[in-house]
Amino acid sequence: MNKQKRITEHPVLGRMQDREEVTFTFDGHTYKGFKGDTIASALLANGVRRLRVHEETGTPRGIYCNIGHCFECRTTVDGADGVRACLTPIREGMEVKSGQKEALPLDSQHHDAHKLPKTYADFAKQEAGDPHV
């Protein structure tokens, strides 16, 4: 915990109160934060800034607004995807994964591209189990 980038002393707010430690993982690595931290604040305190990559280009992304509006910090938490790291408190044993590059639905180079629906009608047929989409 000593290596954390914390503001322990503050001339107006005073000393940072002792808080309970919470252990969680991010992409398989174990990190510690404090009770009351969000995933975003706990990771930043540990020097982790890249929370996902852009689904299409693979370029790195981190927190931007930190209050839930921009949706830049979405991660996968205990299997649920699209979870905003800045609004989600860490819990003991929580498994967090970064957002990854995704297959492009309309990219003909992708090996599964021909199977992907191109219209909503295609999608509805596929959902209904029609193999001839």
Place this chain on the structure above:
Amino acid sequence: MYDVLVVGAGPAGLSAAIACREWDLSVAVIDEFPKPGGRLLGQLHQEPSGEWWNGIYETDQLLDKAETLETDIRCGVSAHHIEKTDAGYTVHTNKGLLHSKKLLIATGAAESAAPVPGWTLPGVMSIGAAQVMTNVHRVKVGQKGIVVGINVLSAAIAREMQLAGVDLDSMVLPAYNSVTADHAHPKKVMDGLMRIAHLAPSAFLRFGSKFAKAKWIRDLAVSFYPSGGVKMWGMPIHVRKAVTEIHGTDQVEAVTICKVTPEGAPIKGTEEKIAVDFVCIAGGLYPLAELAAVAGCPFQYVEELGGHVPVHNERMETPLEGLYVAGNITGIESAKVARAQGTVAGLSIVRDSMDAVDLIEHGIESAIQNVIQTRENASIQFHPGIHEGREKVAQSFTAYNSHT
């Protein structure tokens, strides 16, 4: 079915809930942030009187009162849709549907972006993000940074970061593009800066603020702006320099800044690279009003209030029966104004919910006077012309009601 549902546990939402609980209405307050307090939580600045305005302390005061009155406050609840029903309102949230007779939307404000190339790199964040990290989570956002965007909010938060021991190189403008627009225009930025100059321990700015009403003086100040910047709390503020690009591979490593003309055009050959590991972008605040829009509330665009605001009157009523608004959703002002508006909204809801018209009327009147007084005493004004802006919305409300 609650008597009242409040969306947003900031200063407006909490003080409204307190007023409603004092009259024993059943109230639920929801907020999507893990802690109540809204943007008040991160605030920390010194008033002209020398006293500190500490958002965490102010939030605790409101929470103590709310808890004494057994107010139901639920955090981590995101509202994404609102339906008007015969009985009142149904709010769709990530934790299911909530029903109430009256609804107060007190969602506050969000930050406008002032994007420059490279702004999606990790380590680039809004100035408000840095504020929450610094004062609420007590995390240093980096080793050394630069603030892009010079306005009331960014100056206040830059000072907060300094207090926390976070190293800032300087404050500069964003390079001009169709989105950054006025934020990249030195003369317009100077106009805004003069509104906080009285708070700055800088002779240049204090001198300038005395002439804040004389535009030619401000323009002169921009034309002869010192190339080393004007120091506010020891940190250079450059209204004649702009960040043109943010560099880095996996995260921020440096920025390129260049000198600009008094109109904001980059001056070729003046580029220099500065090593930083974080960048705070400050494009100002706008009212976060989407939920009022999906509820069907009419809107008006009022520049002086920061953007599109739901039509409302000074009692915080909207033209939709049972729908109220308070706080920054009605216009960008200080947390003190938001808190005072919350009390007005709460009392209006009480008046409209129970047979207490005569009893409460006096209370509403004095709560409205308190909003006006608080506004007049505000040490920081986010937008000039707040009064004119408020007047425009009040006229809209009257016009809307006479047509329907």
